Amino acid sequence: MKKNLILRVSVALLLTLVLVSGAVLSVVYARYVSRTNSLPTLVTAEDFYFECNFEHGGLYLFPTGKDFVFKVKNYDALGNVTTPDTDYTVTLDAAPLHTDAPRLTGGVESERIFTIDHTLLTVGQKYTVEITSSAPYEKTISYQIFVVADTVENFYTLKDCGNWVQLDLYIGTTPPSELTVQYGADLSPDNTHPLMRAWESSDENKTLTDFDLHPYTHYTLIFFGARNVTNVTEKTPLTDTIILE
Amino acid sequence: MKQYKRIRRSGSASFYALIFALVLVILSSYLTADFYARYRTGDTAADNSSVASFTVETNLQTQTASLVLENIKPGFEKTISLTVTNKSEVSISYEFQVDFTENLPLEFTFTNTRAGQLLIGMPQTATHTLTIKWPDDEKDVSLTSEIDILTISLICTQVD
Numbered sequence: 001m002k003k004n005l006i007l008r009v010s011v012a013l014l015l016t017l018v019l020v021s022g023a024v025l026s027v028v029y030a031r032y033v034s035r036t037n038s039l040p041t042l043v044t045a046e047d048f049y050f051e052c053n054f055e056h057g058g059l060y061l062f063p064t065g066k067d068f069v070f071k072v073k074n075y076d077a078l079g080n081v082t083t084p085d086t087d088y089t090v091t092l093d094a095a096p097l098h099t100d101a102p103r104l105t106g107g108v109e110s111e112r113i114f115t116i117d118h119t120l121l122t123v124g125q126k127y128t129v130e131i132t133s134s135a136p137y138e139k140t141i142s143y144q145i146f147v148v149a150d151t152v153e154n155f156y157t158l159k160d161c162g163n164w165v166q167l168d169l170y171i172g173t174t175p176p177s178e179l180t181v182q183y184g185a186d187l188s189p190d191n192t193h194p195l196m197r198a199w200e201s202s203d204e205n206k207t208l209t210d211f212d213l214h215p216y217t218h219y220t221l222i223f224f225g226a227r228n229v230t231n232v233t234e235k236t237p238l239t240d241t242i243i244l245e
Numbered sequence: 246m247k248q249y250k251r252i253r254r255s256g257s258a259s260f261y262a263l264i265f266a267l268v269l270v271i272l273s274s275y276l277t278a279d280f281y282a283r284y285r286t287g288d289t290a291a292d293n294s295s296v297a298s299f300t301v302e303t304n305l306q307t308q309t310a311s312l313v314l315e316n317i318k319p320g321f322e323k324t325i326s327l328t329v330t331n332k333s334e335v336s337i338s339y340e341f342q343v344d345f346t347e348n349l350p351l352e353f354t355f356t357n358t359r360a361g362q363l364l365i366g367m368p369q370t371a372t373h374t375l376t377i378k379w380p381d382d383e384k385d386v387s388l389t390s391e392i393d394i395l396t397i398s399l400i401c402t403q404v405d
Contacts, residue, residue: 012264019271032299032335032403038309043393045349046318048386084318136318139386 048137049075049082050104053211054129055194058143061216063173064123068145071211072131073111074104077197083107088133090114121147152216155235156242165229165244167221175213181206182243187223196221297334301401304328309397314377317349319384323377329399330370331363336404338362341373341397349393350383352376362404 053071054060062068072090074082086104090097097114104110121127124147131141152172159166165187169179182205183189189199189206195213199206213219229244308325331337340360343353356374363369375397 008260008264012267015264015268016271019268032333032337032401034299034301034401036301036303036305036399036401038305038397041309041312041314041395043314043345043349043351043395044316045388045391046316048389050386083316133386135384136320137384137386137389 046083046136047080048086048139049073049080050086050088050133050137050139050141051076052131052141052143054141054143054214056141056143059126060143060145060214061148062121062145063151063215064121064147064149065118066174067118068116068121069113069211070129071111071113072102072104073109074106075109075111077194079109079198081107081109082136084136086110086133087135088131091130091132092116092120093128094130121145123147123149148216150216154238156232156238157235158229158232158242158244160227160229160231163224163226165223165225165227167223167242167244169213169219169221169238170235171213171215171217171219171238173215175210175215176208176238176240177210178240179208179213179238180241181208181221182241183223184227184244187225187227187244190222190224193219193221195219298332299335299403300332301337301339301399302330302332303399305397305399314395317379319379319388320381321377321379325375325377327373327375327397327399328370329361329363329373329401330368331365332368333403334365336362336364337401338404339371339399339401341375341399343375343395343397345395346393348391349388350380351393351395352378352380354378364404 051073072088074086082104084106086106088102088104090102097116102112104112116127116129126144126146128142128144133139150173154172154174154176155170157168157170159168165183167181185201185204188201189196191197191199195208196206223244227244305327308327312323312325314323327341329339338360339362341355342359345351345353354376356376359373361371361373363371377395
């Protein structure tokens, strides 16, 4: 009985002692502490536009006997431009296609056209073109060309689909140097198509060049709007102008 | 015997209630000390006792307010000068801390150290130079159009 009482008192005293000493220590070890934060600063990286008229990863058929011409540029279809200068190299099967150090001037739309002489290209062979920027960012555009001997003409078809008009272009051996499409203000070009990214209804007509159209390629262009056009269902030889009417 | 046991049980309960109340009082006074802690000014005591002042000044906010890090690219480098002035009646140790989301491969380097001590006495100012750098070899095209958020902090602690 007495033993129990002593034990209880001891435990109570011990507990009290711990709490009191904790309270005392918290006062003894109190410190001034302050923290000053800067306002969050937004950091943004420079945009970069470095493109070629042939897409990365593509395999393109190309007719024998013609020079292979392609364009390297520092802007996109919407007119966005890289601000700093862009340094880059171009190779054909790892062999340089230039003797200088190519540079696209920043802040303005800059481009350079490269030509691979047809004597360097053999029928039935596959070649790799690689375009690599080194500054301000590293980006590689790589695609293959396969040289063929087929001769195919250029055709088109036109179809009234009710709420839209469908124009199909069948580009053969030699793309037209210029092809104008007259669609008018009441049709809206499908801007998801790479060829028509910047086309607007108000433009009423737009011209494609042989930089836009590649040999042995089929393009389907959609124009939204309910216009009655005369269907051209048979493959019709391509002229320099197509009128959607 | 039964009555004795009842008395004993009753005494034991009172004892535990007393201990519980004691613990509760100590614990609550310990907690409320934190809740109601305040700096106080004024000389109300006859012996003129006062709390030591704690005043640290820095140019951190003005320097970072004018910091423009928009459209930066690989090879970018920017240096800012940060100062700490101790006007307290206590010595302090301090440290600059840099926080960012690491979306961009930025490097932050203090030319001397990022930390130090300013002892009690005359107002003292320490100057640290911070260099913000985007290494020239970190230039993968995936970094283009990326954004980051940068915050710089100064943490000061009293030293005995």
